[in-house]
Amino acid sequence: MDWINAIVQGTLLGGLYALFAAGLSLIFGVMRLVNIAHGDLIVLAAYLGLSVSTGLGIHPLMALALVVPIMAAIGYVLQRGILNRTLGDDLLPPLLVTFGLSVILQNALLEIYSADPQKLQAGAIETASLQLGPLALGYLPLLMFVCSVAIIAGLQWMFYHTALGRAFRATSDRQDVAQLMGLNRAHVFGLAMALALAVTAVAGVFLGIRTSFDPSIGGGRLIFGFEAVIIGGLGNIWGTLAGGVVLGISQSIGAEINPGWQVLAGHVVFLAIIALRPRGLFPRMD
């Protein structure tokens, strides 16, 4: 029974990892940019959620109404102001610039909020659970999982059924031709980063409600998101959900065997997957 419980809890946790991964996957898919600061941006969103919910005295989930547009605006400005200048054939400039951003963000958060762990207080819903036979499903993890699936479905729909999605796919396929067709590449990239950070905002606030956080945990979250992207298969939006769930289940089974092995088990499964299927479980893109 413990094992079934571990699998169910791992699946729910996987929804959160899929949200970490969705932002990464989106910006890599559209502009081939790997953002080392992604994890620190997730932590930034959690801190924004903290400031908004305590400042205005509202529930952290209500704070999303402010955190999401703020993060989207940060994304657009960041992309147009700095990151667009780093894009090209060379992998190093975006990597180094986002590494620099990561160190700046971590230390700025440390300066403002100190190193003390924080948590977003979500009230009674944190402990309420749905009893399904012998399984207890927390309402909060369940809600987060449903939200994650809905966001990923929304991204998939946006990508294949809207003018914006068409613009993303066009610039992703051939930047110069898309530019000739009247798309402003710099603006499209700005929008992609805005959308990615809007998703990241939700991920950050969910993370902050689920566990305590401090300025140093960004790197770990980046790695979880990255592992989910690779496990799911590059360029596949639904794949990020599958990857997140595989990672979540691996971690909770690892924790079931030995509490010290939770994160390690996730990494080991990831390494096993790149050894056996280097293109991930459901690859879409070369």
Place this chain on the structure above:
Amino acid sequence: MTHAVTRSSRTSRIAAVVGVALLLGLAAAPWWAGRADMRLMGEIFLFLSLATLWNLLAGYAGLVSVGQQAYVGLGGYSLFALTILAGVPAIWAIPLVGLLGALVAVPVAVLIFRLRGAYFAIGTWVIAEVFRLTAAQVSVLGGGSGTSLPADVVRDMAEGRDAREALAYWLALGVAVLVLGLAFAILRSRLGLALTALRDNELAARSLGIDIWRTKFIVYVATAGLTAMIGALIFIQKLRISPDAAFSVNDWTAFVIFIVVIGGIGTLEGPIIGTLVFFALREILADLGTIYLIALGVVAIVVMLRAPAGLWGLIRARTGAELFPISHRVRGETQQGDR
């Protein structure tokens, strides 16, 4: 008109003479420098070595690793394990640690070379995390909270504190000379030619018959072994190790990358200049704590955007100077006089 191909130039010959004089002066530091200065210089040598190795990986072999802390930490932990658990004297443990680092790098390379580009980068970070979490499980070395080097191991290294400090200093200087000398020798060799071709254009290099995988593999494994030795020296200086300190991505990778980028990636001179700038900034701004790290990040971003070839790139573009004679220069005999 006949032509001659030369490698050395007047600048490089002067640099060689100055370099040897500087090296002799530095080797004599225990007789003229204070303890604090020697510790700082030792740290500078170790960072210079880390930066030179990362530059060889990322600047030449195109292996952009953000996980070199895996080998720094492995080196530190292996040293502690060999001295504490196996009773090997610290001095003999250092070359063993280097060998171990290279051995561990072989299966790691086979695995993560499957990932390309940016995904390779983060894959190396995952490896470092696996090493860190594994180290935290080793309870004989203190588990998650780490352990100190026992007093008798430290005492066996040399008689008295001054002799010990001098030894640690010479080891750091020695490894820096070894790493720079090796990088210089590699870049002037056949392998170096392959690496330079790789740096400039991987596709063109492959079409000329260079075995890309093998070249990268050799560089990755050699770098890993040397990085592990540097890790051992770092923790001989610190005398204390913990998983978070040994496998810190900021200390052993982010700062090292900043050093290389600020100095100039893809040149041997770049990391030297970058290391001096890094430590100058640190000594000036150290009191500011986190503000200093924010400033460092800003400087790295500005250099990357405005001068991607780094400070040495700027100097070289103006003067064509080369302190380490690596490239070939073609000169007409008539110009021989103005060399």
